[in-house]
Amino acid sequence: MTDARTFETHFREVFTREHPSLVRYLARLTGDPALAADAAQDAFIRLHERGAMPEEPRSWLVAVAHNRVRDDRRAEARHLRLHGNAGDLPAADPAPAPDIALETDERRRAVRTVLDAMSARDRRLLLLRYEGYSYRELAAALGVSEASVGALLARAHSRFARQYTGGRRAPETP
């Protein structure tokens, strides 16, 4: 009973602290705020079902949410194969509000294009790091060694900057 109560307390703490961060990250990753909210909710339900805190709760939640996003993307692809168009599907990027400057909108699209062109691992690394994940948490969430995270991040940042600025940057040294 005490363990259950401890878990509930811990769960609430983790939920309050991590839910907004996870939704923000997933929205940036997928470009779809609705999917982000669903995936984050699913991850927290599974954490509650688990009944015990994993060693790295943030990494655990991200890994579960990635799984959910992947399943959703597969279902979407199946739907597209079966129906041949995306007419009934939500747009990947929300329509811009009228008061948002056209230039900002174009730049946002450019960021999305560059991110989508990157490998899944690089994209996740960049966005998780932006959300403040430590190297240890990144390693656990993405299944890479902690020692390699610095090099992977450096390459991912460099690739993003190169693509985003139109290839005018010099490539990085290994």
Place this chain on the structure above:
Amino acid sequence: MHLKHRDCRQLLDGEVAPQQADALRRHLAGCAACAALHAEVERDDDCVRKGVALLDAGFPPVDLPDVTVFATRARRRRRVRLRWAAAVLLPAVAAAAAAGPAATMIRRWAATRVARGAAPALAAPDTPSRSASPNGVTFEPGAAADLDIQCGAAGGSLRVDVVAGAAVRVTEANGRLRYRLGDGRLMAVADGGPLDVRVEIPHDVRRATLRACGRTVLEVRHGVVSTAAAMVDGHYAILLP
């Protein structure tokens, strides 16, 4: 010794030990080439930050849902699964118990599983952790788990693949052991009940894979674990490198 992109990145992210960070900063102060590289890494970082911040402008603010929703939904899911498991498991156990002396083995199996109060399909999924051990790479569950690898509620096959010397070992085991593969999990059973299982692969093995239900759940190449999977509620959360 000049800095690399990686060093600059780690310094920028605060992922360098304080003493080492001081040494790197001292070097940066006196080395134009490294200072230029560091400035480039800072520019890349700035570019990413500004770019990603643009994405947020298109998203609605995040509302924090009521935390009790999660408990309620998790309980509802557990209840549904319990009903399904009971519907499948209880008739099977009853049939085994009624089959007479010939079913001693099945009854013993049922006793070890059911007496613990958890149906196999309902075991709480755990996130496996990996660690280096003197014997090689170990793929083991968290502290409280009594199983290592699950294949899903529907059952399946599991094999330790391809390497000589790879062993499925049981921790804290004395005496006789039986390995059991069924209901989607590999477990060892001793008189005291199920035991922790770990898969050990010797250091000198260049490549090894562990497959469950036709999926590679652990892959080791040149001593580096490149693929691992966590069983999460009937799905594999495959962590790609």
